[in-house]
Structure formats: structure tokens, C-alpha cells
Amino acid sequence: MDGIVELQRQLIDYTASLFHEGFLDEQFNQLQQLEDENNPGFVVEVVTLFFEDADRLLNELTKALGQPSVDFKSLDAHVHQLKGSSSSIGAHRIHRVCISFRNSCEEQNVEGCLKNLQQVKHEYSLVKDRLETLFRVRG
Amino acid sequence: MANNKISALIVDDDSIIRKIHKTMLERLFNIEAETVKDGKEAVELCRSGANFDIIFMDREMPIMDGAEATKQLRAMGVKSTIVGITTRAGGEDREEFLAAGSNHCFEKPLDRAKVEVVLREHKKFTI
Numbered sequence: 008m009d010g011i012v013e014l015q016r017q018l019i020d021y022t023a024s025l026f027h028e029g030f031l032d033e034q035f036n037q038l039q040q041l042e043d044e045n046n047p048g049f050v051v052e053v054v055t056l057f058f059e060d061a062d063r064l065l066n067e068l069t070k071a072l073g074q075p076s077v078d079f080k081s082l083d084a085h086v087h088q089l090k091g092s093s094s095s096i097g098a099h100r101i102h103r104v105c106i107s108f109r110n111s112c113e114e115q116n117v118e119g120c121l122k123n124l125q126q127v128k129h130e131y132s133l134v135k136d137r138l139e140t141l142f143r144v145r146g
Numbered sequence: 147m148a149n150n151k152i153s154a155l156i157v158d159d160d161s162i163i164r165k166i167h168k169t170m171l172e173r174l175f176n177i178e179a180e181t182v183k184d185g186k187e188a189v190e191l192c193r194s195g196a197n198f199d200i201i202f203m204d205r206e207m208p209i210m211d212g213a214e215a216t217k218q219l220r221a222m223g224v225k226s227t228i229v230g231i232t233t234r235a236g237g238e239d240r241e242e243f244l245a246a247g248s249n250h251c252f253e254k255p256l257d258r259a260k261v262e263v264v265l266r267e268h269k270k271f272t273i
Binding site for chain 2: 033034040043052053057084088090096
């Protein structure tokens with residue numbers, strides 16, 4: 008019994024730390040509220056969709072920025088998608104970088120875009136790691 | 147006995163957003179929601195005779211954007227409550243949506259509080 012209580016406490020602490028560090032925001036809470044015994048895997052399902060989507064978009068962005076002549080319109084469209092989906096699951100830090108990224112696209116600033124892409128990849132790997140840990144603990 | 151459930155259409159090119167918004171409407175508000183992925187599909191669906199109490203319309207979509215779709219729906223005589231949803235905090239999108247004929251415009255993502263605002267107004271219409 009003690010083991011379960013301890014585990015629950017760790018889960019609450021870990022989740023709270025993700026909010027404190029700005030990885031997640033209120034929107035993630037909204038998703039958790041949609042989960043219940045009839046819909047138990049909802050959060051994991053949605054976040055998994057997000058990971059698949061993000062992997063694809065990051066590939067597209069990397070390819071687009073590797074072209075001799077960068078298509079900023081197409082770049083912006085991909086960043087817009089990532090911005091939207093990250094905000095919808097509460098991935099706060101990714102969302103913030105995407106806002107800068109869109110500005111770089113608007114300015115047609117290749118250096119800025121490359122920097123933003125690195126930042127997005129970095130934030131993505133951090134939050135992915137933390138969410139995967141969270142799901143391992145909560146089930 | 148008439149079905150008193152509110153019917154909704156979610157128009158958004160992002161599959162994650164469609165899934166989240168649909169689940170939220172159904173779980174929190176018992177609203178049945180259909181989904182399409184572009185403004186053009188929404189217009190065609192309504193043109194084919196489908197009726198919705200509320201249409202949640204994303205702004206940026208590849209083939210036909212939300213403001214254009216809203217304009218076309220109003221021109222067709224669609225009386226549904228149209229809720230524009232935009233990713234940009236600035237006023238331009240909002241003005242464009244309202245000018246096109248939408249009833250509301252909110253910033254993405256949709257959440258419980260925003261839906262409640264829409265429903266409070268909607269209930270007024272139907273009473």
C-alpha cells in the first residue's frame with residue numbers, strides 16, 4: 008500500500024515539475040480532464056499523434072531549409088502546423104519557439120530560421136523525453 | 147421525440163486539433179461533432195443539405211480558409227452559429243472573421259470556457 012502511495016506522490020511531483028519548468032501549460036490539464044474510465048488512453052493517444060506529426064514536420068523543415076533556394080511560404084506553413092498542434096496539447100515551450108520561427112519566416116531570415124529549427128528540435132526532444140517518462144509512471 | 151442534442155461541425159486542417167475539439171465537445175458538453183479538414187469541404191457539406199447548430203471554423207487552411215468559407219456559408223443562407231478560431235492574437239483575423247459573418251472569434255485552442263460562452267448565447271437563440 009505504501010508503495011502505491013509513494014508512486015502516486017512521485018507522479019504528482021513529476022507532473023507538477025513539468026508545469027513549473029514550462030514544458031506543459033493549462034491546455035495539458037484540459038486534455039487530462041477529457042480522460043476517464045470510458046476514455047482511459049486519451050492523453051497518451053493524442054500526445055502520440057503529436058509526436059508522429061512533429062517528427063514528420065521537423066523532417067520537412069530540415070529538408071526545406073537545406074534547399075539552395077528556401078521556400079519560405081512552405082516553411083511557414085509547416086511551422087504554423089507545428090505551432091497549432093503543440094499549443095493544442097499544451098507543449099508550451101515548443102509553441103513559444105514556433106512563434107519566433109514564424110517571425111523568422113516572415114522576415115525571410117535563413118540564419119534565424121536555422122537557429123529556430125535547432126531550438127525547436129531541442130525543446131521537442133526535452134518534452135518528448137519527459138512525457139514518455141510521465142506515461143511510463145502513470146500508465 | 148425530438149433529439150435535443152446540439153450538432154456541431156469542426157473545420158480544421160490539423161488532425162490532432164480535430165480529435166481534441168471533437169472529444170471535448172462530446173465529453174464535456176454532450177455535443178455531437180462532425181469533422182472536416184478544410185473550408186471547402188465545410189461549404190460542400192452544407193450545400194449538400196447538412197445542418198449544424200454550431201460550426202467551429204479554423205482560420206488558416208490550405209484550400210479554402212476560414213474567413214472565405216464563412217463568407218460563402220452566409221451567402222448560401224446558412225444560419226448556424228459560426229465560431230472563428232485563429233492562432234494569431236492580433237485583431238486582424240478577428241475583424242476579418244466577424245466581417246465575413248462569424249458570430250465569435252477565439253484564439254486557438256478551444257477550451258471549456260470558450261465553448262461555454264458560445265453555448266450561453268446559443269441557448270438564448272433557441273429559447
